[in-house]
Amino acid sequence: MQSSFFQFAFRTTVNSGAGSRSLLPELIKGLGGRRAVLFTDKGLTNAGITDKIVQLFNLMPGGVQLAGVFDEIEQDAKSEIVNRGARFFKDLNADSLIALGGGSVLDTVKGIKWMLHKKINEIRAGLLGNTMEMWPEAQYIFIPHVAIPTTAGTGAEVSPIAVIYNEAAGIKMNLINPFINADFAILDPELTTGLPPKITAFTGFDALTHAVEAYFSPQNNPMADAFALQSILLIRDNLRNAVHEGTNIQARANMLMASTMAIQAFSLTLNAIPVHNMAHAFGARFNIPHGLANSVLLPSVMESLAPFYLSRIHGFAEALGIQNLPADPVQCLGIVTAQIRELRREIGLPETFAEFSISPSDLQTIVQAVQLDPSGVVFRLPAEVITKVANEVSGVVVHS
DSSP states (O other): OOOSOOOOOOOSEEEESTTGGGGHHHHHHHTTOSEEEEEOOHHHHHTTHHHHHHHHHHHSOSSOEEEEEEOOOOTTOBHHHHHHHHHHHHHTTOOEEEEEESHHHHHHHHHHHHHHHHTOSOHHHHOOSEEEOOTTTSOOOOSOEEEEESSSSOOTTTOSEEEEEETTTTEEEEEEOTTSSOSEEEEOGGGTTTSOHHHHHHHHHHHHHHHHHHHTSTTOOHHHHHHHHHHHHHHHHHHHHHHHSTTOHHHHHHHHHHHHHHHHHHHTTOSOOHHHHHHHHHHHHHOOOHHHHHHHHHHHHHHHTHHHHGGGHHHHHHHTTOOSOOSOHHHHHHHHHHHHHHHHHHTTOOSSSGGGOOOHHHHTTHHHHHHHSGGGSSSOOOHHHHHHHHHHHSOOOOOO
16 A cells, blocks of 8 residues: 555546537536537538537527637647637637537637636746646636547546647647646547547557556556556557447447546656657657657657666556566566557557658757657656657658
């Protein structure tokens, strides 16, 4: 039994199951909302998913009005779009937030919520690198907020973290506040069945990376381990089916649950996150989707930073379902990273970032980008590790 102090909290109430989106109007009403704004992206609008949510308010009138739809959110939760979304909300005299989408949408809405609470008009003025507000400095935000994820990867519907991209500085900023996450999350697998296989694959790897970073965190604890290990098991048993059988409702539901559990473990053991540290830097610099960056980087970082993982590698290997493990942790790590690479291959994800046309000159700045990223403040990655991993995953062909 662990005797050192740790804290574990789960503020968001999770509603899971096919068709659970039908609860949305009553949830907003129960929170005291009357005029809600739906935030989403053009892709979901064009796919007809946005209309499925809009229809709920037409079919179930009862005191809650959908005041407007803002579907201009783009990849990476850009700060300028956060600002525009906050203005849109205020111009409509709205009082409630609905976030429908992947991590970028969910984080954008958390940024908007924080801006409204702080009464600021420019989020970059309030966020400088890492902004961490904890209770009692952080207080409950009285803005009804429901999040509906359409990908199973970020878990942003329940996490107290928002990653906002500062376009001017070229970095991803971390906002941490225990009250920016949603009051309710709706995990409806019917809204994820149209997700393309590649996005299903790399968002699933994002969830796996959250579980990995939580399990190996210096802040690990028994409750976080329970969430992380169960998430790993769910991903192990369902990600292939979710990718290759996109309409498999059970696999989709299990991946949504895995994503939610993994980010909860990650958020509450937040310390050294070397894979995310590198993924943020590569993502910001080369416009690589976050989950895809994690999927390419995960095994290479684990191998290049082996001492960080060795003490707990056997427990992780068992969760992956690997049997007949060698006693030697170094050998065990090699088997684990081989298994991760095999899973990545089976679901059609690339081994490198070759498709992003990274040049040798680009790589000369990656060490500084990784070490300056706010995610690396607690655990500074050595330059030689960054260089080794970058050379492995960049896809740059060096001609002799």
